Amino acid sequence: MDKDxxxxxxxxxxxxRSGLVSEDGKNTKSVxxxxxxxxxxxxxxxxxxxxxxxxxxxxxxxxxxxSEGPMDGDNLxxxxxxxxxxxxxxxxxxxDVGRIKYLICADCEIGPxxxxxxxxxxxFYVAVERVNHA
Amino acid sequence: xxxxxxxxxxxxxxxxxxxxxxxxxxxxRRKIPPRPADFKLQIIIIGSRGVGxxxxxxxxxxxxxxxxxxSTVGVDFKIKTVDLRGKKIRLQIWDTAxxxxxxxxxxxxxxxAKGIVLVYDITKQxxxxxxxxxxxxxxKYASEEAELLLVGNKLDCETDRIVxxxxxxxxxxRISGMRFCEASAKDNFNVDEIFLKLVDDILxxxxxxxxxxxxxxxxxxxxxxxxxPPELPPPRMRCC
Numbered sequence: 419m420d421k422d423x424x425x426x427x428x429x430x431x432x433x434x435r436s437g438l439v440s441e442d443g444k445n446t447k448s449v450x451x452x453x454x455x456x457x458x459x460x461x462x463x464x465x466x467x468x469x470x471x472x473x474x475x476x477x478x479x480x481x482x483x484x485s486e487g488p489m490d491g492d493n494l495x496x497x498x499x500x501x502x503x504x505x506x507x508x509x510x511x512x513x514d515v516g517r518i519k520y521l522i523c524a525d526c527e528i529g530p531x532x533x534x535x536x537x538x539x540x541x542f543y544v545a546v547e548r549v550n551h552a
Numbered sequence: 553x554x555x556x557x558x559x560x561x562x563x564x565x566x567x568x569x570x571x572x573x574x575x576x577x578x579x580x581r582r583k584i585p586p587r588p589a590d591f592k593l594q595i596i597i598i599g600s601r602g603v604g605x606x607x608x609x610x611x612x613x614x615x616x617x618x619x620x621x622x623s624t625v626g627v628d629f630k631i632k633t634v635d636l637r638g639k640k641i642r643l644q645i646w647d648t649a650x651x652x653x654x655x656x657x658x659x660x661x662x663x664x665a666k667g668i669v670l671v672y673d674i675t676k677q678x679x680x681x682x683x684x685x686x687x688x689x690x691x692k693y694a695s696e697e698a699e700l701l702l703v704g705n706k707l708d709c710e711t712d713r714i715v716x717x718x719x720x721x722x723x724x725x726r727i728s729g730m731r732f733c734e735a736s737a738k739d740n741f742n743v744d745e746i747f748l749k750l751v752d753d754i755l756x757x758x759x760x761x762x763x764x765x766x767x768x769x770x771x772x773x774x775x776x777x778x779x780x781p782p783e784l785p786p787p788r789m790r791c792c
Binding site: 504527 | 589625627630633642
């Protein structure tokens with residue numbers, strides 16, 4: 419059954435990621451918090467989407483503080499996209515930073531793991547790199 | 553751009569536009585998934601400053617984003633899922649920390665709430681004495697059907713206890729339908745139970761035959777903001 423998917427990307431650096439995306443572009447696995455394992459999304463509920471988004475660092479204190487120099491963080495391109503916040507199993511939303519709300523783990527509050535812009539109420543992004551898949 | 557992110561998107565992925573990757577083929581093609589939850593409920597957590605409202609939503613924290621997050625940005629709300637009575641229930645939990653002055657919490661918070669968790673600190677008399685003021689807010693703004701749960705928090709500080717369990721039970725018994733329990737967010741004692749109990753009470757009041765979509769449309773708003781009333785559809789579900 420997975421033969422087809424396999425043949426698309428037999429090797430290379432994207433091999434691990436291709437296993438995460440189904441034929442119709444959805445997540446084949448559950449999306450989990452990297453730290454505490456809290457379930458963010460069930461399989462098949464999100465669509466893989468490419469969009470370059472800046473997410474502040476998960477590690478640094480005051481990563482979100484804009485007052486002191488450039489923010490520490492990453493430009494991330496690979497995301498799980500859902501169009502309704504109630505699609506999430508568990509997720510937290512920060513207060514607004516400009517027009518952005520960052521997504522965090524609902525249980526341990528690590529983050530940002532994702533991004534939501536108040537100007538697009540139908541798009542909620544979770545960065546593939548900042549979550550586990552199982 | 554980054555080849556690492558190239559994934560097979562064959563079906564209809566012919567010319568995904570480069571200028572606007574967010575609107576690439578894969579997202580355009582997405583179908584509306586099956587309704588992911590049976591019920592969606594809004595719950596708010598209120599109470600005086602420092603009683604531990606926020607920690608009721610947390611399990612553990614350490615020196616990561618949470619710290620940074622709290623001091624700078626703060627958590628606005630959470631979506632949490634519980635399974636109860638064979639139903640999958642999504643909770644949208646609003647914590648009003650930082651807006652404790654009674655009148656600064658706008659009615660928008662209360663309006664859509666199906667459950668209200670009213671928290672005091674068992675070691676601080678004044679937080680208990682504030683309860684009637686909070687009740688006034690509830691009476692004024694919340695739906696009459698909202699389930700109320702009184703929580704005496706900081707049970708881990710038993711040695712500093714000022715407010716007895718009996719006092720709080722007496723208070724709760726005077727308010728029809730108000731439940732009471734004590735909890736310790738620090739030890740995670742009773743915390744899950746609090747939410748499950750509340751949700752169970754909400755469910756038992758609910759006409760379960762109503763399609764979840766209809767139900768959810770009536771009680772949800774996408775981005776309720778404290779200052780601007782959320783765009784709630786007409787409250788046709790304020791049943792009976």
